Amino acid sequence: MTAVPHLQIKNLRAKIEDKEILKGLNLEIKGGEVHAIMGPNGTGKSTLASTLMGHPKYEVTDGEVLLNGDDLLEMEVDERARAGLFLAMQYPSEISGVTNSDFLRSAINARRGEGNEISLMKFIREMDKKMKTLEMDDSFAHRYLNEGFSGGEKKRNEILQMMLLEPSICILDEIDSGLDIDALKIVANGVNEMRSADRGFLIITHYQRLLNYIKPDFVHVMMQGRIVKSGGPELAERLEAEGYDWIKEELGIEDETVNANV
Amino acid sequence: MSVDVQLRFGSEAITEYSKANQEPAWFLEKRLAGLKAAGELPLPALEKTKIDKWNTAGFDPFQTTAKIASANELSDLVKGQIDVDSVKNLVVQKNASAVFQAVTDELKAKGVIFTTLADALQNHGELVQKYMYQVVAPDEHKLSALHAAVVNGGVFLYVPKNVEVDVPLQAVYEVAGDQALLCPHVLIVAEANSKVTYVDTFVSGEGKDMVANSIVEVFVGAGASVQVASVRSLSAEVHDYSFRRATVDRDGKMEWILGEMNDGNTVANNTTILKGTGSNALTKSISVGTGSQRQNLTSQVQHIGTHSESDMVSKAVMTGEAVSILNGITKIEKGAEKANGVQAENILMLSDKARGDANPILLIDEDDVKAGHAASVGRVSEESIYYLMSRGISRQDAERLIILGFLDPVVSEIPVEEVRNKLRQALERKLG
Numbered sequence A: 001m002t003a004v005p006h007l008q009i010k011n012l013r014a015k016i017e018d019k020e021i022l023k024g025l026n027l028e029i030k031g032g033e034v035h036a037i038m039g040p041n042g043t044g045k046s047t048l049a050s051t052l053m054g055h056p057k058y059e060v061t062d063g064e065v066l067l068n069g070d071d072l073l074e075m076e077v078d079e080r081a082r083a084g085l086f087l088a089m090q091y092p093s094e095i096s097g098v099t100n101s102d103f104l105r106s107a108i109n110a111r112r113g114e115g116n117e118i119s120l121m122k123f124i125r126e127m128d129k130k131m132k133t134l135e136m137d138d139s140f141a142h143r144y145l146n147e148g149f150s151g152g153e154k155k156r157n158e159i160l161q162m163m164l165l166e167p168s169i170c171i172l173d174e175i176d177s178g179l180d181i182d183a184l185k186i187v188a189n190g191v192n193e194m195r196s197a198d199r200g201f202l203i204i205t206h207y208q209r210l211l212n213y214i215k216p217d218f219v220h221v222m223m224q225g226r227i228v229k230s231g232g233p234e235l236a237e238r239l240e241a242e243g244y245d246w247i248k249e250e251l252g253i254e255d256e257t258v259n260a261n262v
Numbered sequence B: 001m002s003v004d005v006q007l008r009f010g011s012e013a014i015t016e017y018s019k020a021n022q023e024p025a026w027f028l029e030k031r032l033a034g035l036k037a038a039g040e041l042p043l044p045a046l047e048k049t050k051i052d053k054w055n056t057a058g059f060d061p062f063q064t065t066a067k068i069a070s071a072n073e074l075s076d077l078v079k080g081q082i083d084v085d086s087v088k089n090l091v092v093q094k095n096a097s098a099v100f101q102a103v104t105d106e107l108k109a110k111g112v113i114f115t116t117l118a119d120a121l122q123n124h125g126e127l128v129q130k131y132m133y134q135v136v137a138p139d140e141h142k143l144s145a146l147h148a149a150v151v152n153g154g155v156f157l158y159v160p161k162n163v164e165v166d167v168p169l170q171a172v173y174e175v176a177g178d179q180a181l182l183c184p185h186v187l188i189v190a191e192a193n194s195k196v197t198y199v200d201t202f203v204s205g206e207g208k209d210m211v212a213n214s215i216v217e218v219f220v221g222a223g224a225s226v227q228v229a230s231v232r233s234l235s236a237e238v239h240d241y242s243f244r245r246a247t248v249d250r251d252g253k254m255e256w257i258l259g260e261m262n263d264g265n266t267v268a269n270n271t272t273i274l275k276g277t278g279s280n281a282l283t284k285s286i287s288v289g290t291g292s293q294r295q296n297l298t299s300q301v302q303h304i305g306t307h308s309e310s311d312m313v314s315k316a317v318m319t320g321e322a323v324s325i326l327n328g329i330t331k332i333e334k335g336a337e338k339a340n341g342v343q344a345e346n347i348l349m350l351s352d353k354a355r356g357d358a359n360p361i362l363l364i365d366e367d368d369v370k371a372g373h374a375a376s377v378g379r380v381s382e383e384s385i386y387y388l389m390s391r392g393i394s395r396q397d398a399e400r401l402i403i404l405g406f407l408d409p410v411v412s413e414i415p416v417e418e419v420r421n422k423l424r425q426a427l428e429r430k431l432g
Helices: A045-053 A077-082 A100-112 A120-133 A138-142 A151-165 A181-194 A209-213 A233-242 A245-251 B011-020 B025-038 B105-109 B117-123 B125-131 B142-150 B382-389 B395-411 B417-431
Strands: A006-016 A019-030 A034-038 A058-067 A085-088 A169-173 A200-205 A218-223 A226-231 B090-094 B097-102 B113-116 B153-159 B169-175 B184-190 B195-204 B210-220 B225-233 B238-248 B253-260 B266-274 B280-289 B294-303 B309-318 B323-332 B340-349 B355-364 B370-379
Touching: A006 A045, A006 A200, A019 A045, A019 A058, A019 A200, A019 A226, A034 A233, A045 A058, A045 A077, A045 A085, A045 A169, A045 A200, A077 A085, A077 A100, A077 B382, A085 A151, A100 A120, A100 A138, A100 A151, A100 B382, A100 B395, A120 A138, A120 A151, A120 A181, A138 A151, A151 A181, A169 A181, A181 A209, A200 A209, A209 A233, A218 A233, A218 A245, A226 A233, A226 A245, A233 A245, B011 B025, B025 B125, B025 B142, B090 B113, B090 B153, B097 B113, B097 B117, B113 B117, B117 B125, B117 B153, B117 B184, B125 B153, B125 B184, B142 B210, B142 B238, B153 B169, B153 B195, B169 B184, B169 B210, B184 B195, B184 B225, B195 B210, B195 B417, B210 B225, B210 B253, B225 B238, B225 B417, B238 B253, B238 B280, B253 B266, B253 B294, B253 B395, B266 B280, B266 B309, B280 B294, B280 B323, B280 B395, B280 B417, B294 B309, B294 B340, B309 B323, B309 B355, B309 B395, B323 B340, B323 B370, B340 B355, B340 B395, B355 B370, B382 B395, B395 B417
Parallel strands: A034 A200, A034 A218, A085 A169, A169 A200, B090 B169, B153 B184, B169 B195, B184 B210, B195 B225, B210 B238, B225 B253, B238 B266, B253 B280, B266 B294, B280 B309, B294 B323, B309 B340, B323 B355, B340 B370
Antiparallel strands: A006 A019, A006 A058, A218 A226, B090 B097, B113 B153
């Protein structure tokens, strides 16, 4: 990939059923950058991730999202993925009967396209290597996709997929939830290994803890379905120390969730 | 109530076929008794399926084909089912003829008999007579009576005490030609502490209005272990009726792995009778309903022995306007203390016009037992499709992965690689 990846989100509005959750969100992510979005529960963080990926439950009502200049919202979910978008999900599905390795190979080959499939040997070598980085047991390759995985195992498996698919824009939706500190370090290692000038990250989290291990370049606070404050890593530290009340006070927000009447 | 059918054959044709195959007198008597009973008995009563309009008796029963000398001369259709170079123990039947058979000297030296039913009737008549029709009686219903009257092939497999056969024994059954009949009787006798695997495949060639009517009887001796796998890929022109039944002695183990891949109407009943203490039954079956076919598939276990255990898993994928009734029957008799029977029927619906019924039935006459069932009828989850698509996999491929994954727990258990691959191919064909 030659061009630096570029994701532009302009005035994005989205609803689930009849409830508007994203209320005009703007954000720009370029290759080499790590953005973190923080915010209390119910402010629309995960909705942003799902909407960008194209989850069928969310309907975009206004705004624009461009990936490398192309209209992302016009693309099907699989096209978005093949265009370089990746979402490490908070609650990945369990797919019975499909082994992790069969799934991963299908995904890699979908990305590479017909006639350019990865050789089985190379695939196994790559997968073994990444699984070692993530300290995953060999048996994961042959287990059914996410079936019976613990919360932490699912998160590692999401990062494994990200490492093998080598996307250009990676969204990590609460990848830290339910992880103990050791697992968190392993997952963060995997992410840090992937940081490069031709890859951008959007990290969604409740807790500043994750950002000790994955240093963000930009930190954004989300409330009432939009980004209300942006800054550098120092913003995350202040949030950790003081909570969100000072932002609410500063901006005159009473209820930060999307249910709030604005 | 029975329906009068103008049969295309009578006692003369039956007698002629029996004599041509040098069958023992007792067997001809069974045939003629079956013919008489077929005119009197009703069709089997099936849960939620009426078969009185199906083709049950409209066939010419004894269409014959010449024998061939080597496996290389087998038809491409049959060759497609087996690995001609590696399969050493094989019986191939087409309509009313055993066209090929091979068995290794090694197997013979162990005292194992693996041969066509016709050959067994001539050369091991007493042994066959001792077991045949002992668990499936000709007078159960019209279809079993018809079977007895016109049985036109099959296999006899006998494994002596303490003998373990470590390679799967295979059979391929082909039906082809207008009004052709495939009516094999598979008789498997595994003596105490023996072990054997038998795998068969059913295929059909060109032809209209064909019928397959098969019976499988399995006798699992004390401590013996028998595995039977069957994959049926008959065309829409074949109406297929199969009644498979095993009886299991103390500590014996019976395992069924069934791929019901027919395109035509199908009735299959698979029953294991757990007679002995500590006997065990495992039944795994998958089916795919396509087009406008009707299927009635029953898995059944009868617990008689104490500490007997059973596990039945049936999975069906429904497409088109197909209708499938999946019955799971766990019957625990009085006195079968500490018995444990579980069953699950899962149906995946891919079409609004298809119908799939899962009927788990527990019949328990003993208090000190465990039994459980789980049934589900569902669709491919949009959440799962979204997840796979989010990794770049197209919707079509995502659906296919999920459907094949749904069936994989059974497919991956098929003991012979070629048969497993054929089953996967049949799945691909049916799921288009």
